[in-house]
């Protein structure tokens with residue numbers, strides 16, 4: 001028996017909400033709240049008669065802390081699932097602290113306005129101290145640790161697939177496969193084809209900011225930064241086939257470096273097709289990925305927001321995307337004094353996701369772990385006050401839930417390694 005407030009009703013939230021409604025013995029009451037309430041109403045309608053979960057909807061601007069506090073106080077949820085955008089993470093965390101409720105999200109904080117001088121000063125200091133220049137990092141949310149601990153509340157950060165399941169895979173490898181882990185390669189392959197020359201699989205603004213940033217990885221405890229897309233490898237993915245993949249900065253590298261003792265190297269690779277890369281480079285070269293406002297015919301516009309308006313809505317890609325995703329982690333390390341390797345991953349089929357929930361696999365592979373993370377918190381299987389990333393909890397019940405609710409793991413004890 002639980003009441004959950006979900007904030008956001010985009011591609012990922014729609015999967016998470018539909019999945020919560022499949023587990024209606026736990027998710028007994030759910031409020032779907034977002035900026036555009038018509039999307040919440042439409043989803044409520046779609047679920048009518050298919051679940052015992054009692055669904056209500058609300059309009060909320062999650063950039064406004066007081067609005068979120070008022071909604072939490074009125075609805076009195078056990079958990080707030082933030083599946084809006086990373087820009088809202090801190091306001092929603094503040095609201096959860098003020099109203100006394102547990103919190104979770106799927107992506108770590110980054111500011112919407114990267115020209116804000118106060119934020120920029122802190123960011124530039126962090127770039128220098130840490131050695132990577134992505135706009136997002138954990139420091140903002142880790143700063144809430146003591147406040148959540150003192151309030152006896154839990155905040156679960158980044159519970160999608162990557163970040164999220166990839167960290168549970170690391171915790172699982174550490175618990176069951178290794179005494180010490182030396183290297184972790186996270187491989188994110190999307191072998192799906194939506195037929196468009198250029199489209200992004202989740203929020204275009206967040207996605208393009210992420211992939212156009214310089215790449216970086218951890219080597220011997222230190223960040224190494226490289227120009228965007230300058231390290232390329234080819235890998236033969238189970239269920240997908242051979243794909244080019246590129247080294248990216250990714251948020252879980254930062255927390256894994258803190259939480260996996262003795263790890264020497266952590267890298268993240270994502271596959272991209274040539275057409276995606278050509279379009280992205282061109283858009284970047286002409287300034288369309290810029291987050292800084294410009295004046296256009298007497299009106300202020302932000303180029304990347306204008307681009308977002310032109311691109312297909314990721315939530316609309318479902319019917320036309322065919323193929324599979326394969327996301328997982330390859331480890332090297334030692335067990336009982338012997339060198340060993342291990343690969344744990346999931347394969348997900350775009351069309352099967354569409355048949356089940358009307359979504360493509362990127363939203364599915366993020367929304368299902370969000371539901372499973374919420375399930376862990378609501379059933380008390382993950383329960384410790386403070387602010388935590390996924391690898392800091394027991395991976396076993398979480399991976400068992402993923403097996404059961406649509407993202408089963410596959411394993412190999414003799415994987416091909418990435419050089």
Ligand SMILES: NC(=O)c1ccc[n+]([C@@H]2O[C@H](COP(=O)([O-])OP(=O)(O)OC[C@H]3O[C@@H](n4cnc5c(N)ncnc54)[C@H](OP(=O)(O)O)[C@@H]3O)[C@@H](O)[C@H]2O)c1
Pocket residue numbers: 007008009010011012013033034035036039060061062063083084085086088106107158159160161162163164201202203206314315362365366
């Ligand atoms: N961990 C992972 O593996 C992973 C993978 C993919 C995505 N993600 C994360 O998942 C989250 C959702 O992505 P998505 O693709 O579902 O995005 P999306 O389709 O753009 O949906 C975002 C939703 O948030 C709502 N929203 C935005 N600003 C809001 C505000 N100020 N107040 C209330 N609601 C607001 C939007 O409302 P409107 O309809 O009014 O715009 C929309 O319903 C993002 O944080 C993304 O980074 C994580």
